[in-house]
Amino acid sequence: MGSLPELFPIQPWSQHPGPAVSCSSPHGLPESLTAQKGFLTEDECVAMQHRIGEIVAEMDVPLHCRTEFSTQEDEQLRNQGSTEYFLSSGDKIRFFFEKGVFDKKGNFLVPPEKSINKIGHALHAHDPVFRGVTHSPKVQALVRSVGLQMPVVVQSMYIFKQPHFGGEVSPHQDATFLYTEPLGRVLGVWIAMEDALLENGCLWFIPGSHTRGVSRRMIRAPAGTSFLGSEPAWDNNLFVPLPVRRGGLVLIHGEVVHKSEQNLSNLSRQAYTFHLMEAAAGTVWSPENWLQPTTELPFPPLYV
Numbered sequence: 001m002g003s004l005p006e007l008f009p010i011q012p013w014s015q016h017p018g019p020a021v022s023c024s025s026p027h028g029l030p031e032s033l034t035a036q037k038g039f040l041t042e043d044e045c046v047a048m049q050h051r052i053g054e055i056v057a058e059m060d061v062p063l064h065c066r067t068e069f070s071t072q073e074d075e076q077l078r079n080q081g082s083t084e085y086f087l088s089s090g091d092k093i094r095f096f097f098e099k100g101v102f103d104k105k106g107n108f109l110v111p112p113e114k115s116i117n118k119i120g121h122a123l124h125a126h127d128p129v130f131r132g133v134t135h136s137p138k139v140q141a142l143v144r145s146v147g148l149q150m151p152v153v154v155q156s157m158y159i160f161k162q163p164h165f166g167g168e169v170s171p172h173q174d175a176t177f178l179y180t181e182p183l184g185r186v187l188g189v190w191i192a193m194e195d196a197l198l199e200n201g202c203l204w205f206i207p208g209s210h211t212r213g214v215s216r217r218m219i220r221a222p223a224g225t226s227f228l229g230s231e232p233a234w235d236n237n238l239f240v241p242l243p244v245r246r247g248g249l250v251l252i253h254g255e256v257v258h259k260s261e262q263n264l265s266n267l268s269r270q271a272y273t274f275h276l277m278e279a280a281a282g283t284v285w286s287p288e289n290w291l292q293p294t295t296e297l298p299f300p301p302l303y304v
Contacts, residue, residue, distance in 0.1 A: 033205050033242060033256060039138070039249035045193050048272060051129040052158050056113050061095050063106040068099045068117075087220070087290060089121050090155060091297035096120065098167055116160050117167055124156035124274050125297055134274055139189070140303055146251070148187065149280040152299035154178060155291055156274035161201050166263030168201075171234045175214045175254040178275055179286040183214065185278040186254030192244045193270035201263035203250065204239040209257040220290040276302060 040048075065085040085094065101108060101115035108115055123130040133139070134153060143151055155178075160166065178186050196202040216229035234257060244250060252258060254275075263269055277283060277299065285293070293299045 033203075033253065033258070034251045035242065035244060036142075036249045037245065038247050039142075040133075040191060040247040042247060044133070045247055048129060048133065049193055049270065051127065052119070052270075053113075055093070055119065055127070056095075056116065059095055059112060059116075066097060066102060066106050068097050068102070087225070090291040091122050091125070091294045093119060093123055093126050094121070098162060098165060100165070114162055116162070118157050118159045120157040121155040121291065122297060123158060123272075124153050125300060130156060130158075130272065133191075133272070135302060135304055142249075142251075143187075143189075143276065143302060146187075148276065148278050148302075150278065151187070151276040151302040152279050153302055154186075154275050154277050154285075154293075154299050156272070159269075159271045159273060161260070161263045161269035161271070163200070163263060163266050163268050166201055166269065168262040169260045171206075171231065171239075171257050171259040173209075173214055173255050173257055174252065174275065176216050176231075177218045177290060178254065178277070179214065179217055179289055180254075180277060181284045181286065183255060184253075185283045187276045187278070188250075188252035188254065188273060189276065190250040190252055190271055190273040192246055192248045192250075193272060194268060195246050196242075196244045196248075196269050196271065197267075198241055198243060200265040200267045200269040201260045202244065202269070203242040203258055203260055205242060205252075205256055205258040206234065206238045207240060209238075210253040210255040212255070214255060217286075217288070218290055219288045221288065225290060 065083075067083055067085055086096070096117050096119070097115050098117045101110050103109055124134040125131065134156060174188055175183060175186055180186055190203070194200075214229075216227050216231055219226050219228050239259065242250065277285060279299075279301075285299075
């Protein structure tokens with residue numbers, strides 16, 4: 001497999017200022033996480049932030065659809081796993097909110113633009129700015145260089161990590177929610193719209209954790225959504241921080257354990273992220289995943 005230009009295995013990233021090195025796994029995915037400085041220019045980040053501001057300004061979410069997003073298991077099942085607004089969002093652009101931003105009637109307690117946790121899960125399909133970035137020649141070249149032959153885009157999200165109360169993301173593996181057979185076929189692409197630093201909730205990960213399989217799965221069934229297995233009590237000392245400057249890109253192996261802390265700083269930490277599945281060589285997308293392709297939006301090929 002070819003190596004990524006100016007990409008470094010992260011152990012941690014800040015200690016690898018040298019030349020590019022090979023970062024391929026047996027499945028063609030990068031080992032754990034890899035990062036590239038300045039993947040997007042400042043102007044490109046500004047354009048994406050401007051567009052997301054327009055989308056937020058047009059936001060109109062009915063009271064009964066206002067869902068607080070959480071990564072805590074019991075709250076996930078209650079807030080996301082049991083709500084049609086979330087479960088049917090795979091082919092739509094929808095809004096999910098931070099905890100504590102609504103009163104008992106669902107009215108905003110903070111300015112609406114400061115209340116959003118994330119927008120998902122089909123910006124890549126329905127918005128021309130985000131579609132253009134997702135399918136850009138440099139994204140395609142990057143993904144080709146790690147050996148993906150038939151990648152399809154399964155979801156996209158714009159994450160706000162609001163200042164002062166931006167919610168933590170608890171330790172998890174993306175394959176818990178985006179499961180394939182065989183494993184090792186999901187790759188996250190995470191791009192910093194703003195500096196992601198220790199103080200405002202940068203990514204943390206456990207090096208080598210992508211080799212240990214998947215500890216739990218989120219299962220969607222007619223009787224309801226549940227988790228199969230459980231997330232281990234990870235030792236915090238195993239996690240390595242990954243600060244990334246604006247425009248930097250991180251590739252996240254689908255089985256690497258990663259997290260981010262609550263943002264208590266005065267600075268937001270916005271990011272655009274999307275997930276790819278290698279559809280070649282008999283990959284099967286689990287029919288039990290919460291997210292499914294639809295007639296209106298089959299998973300689009302990245303290479304178009």
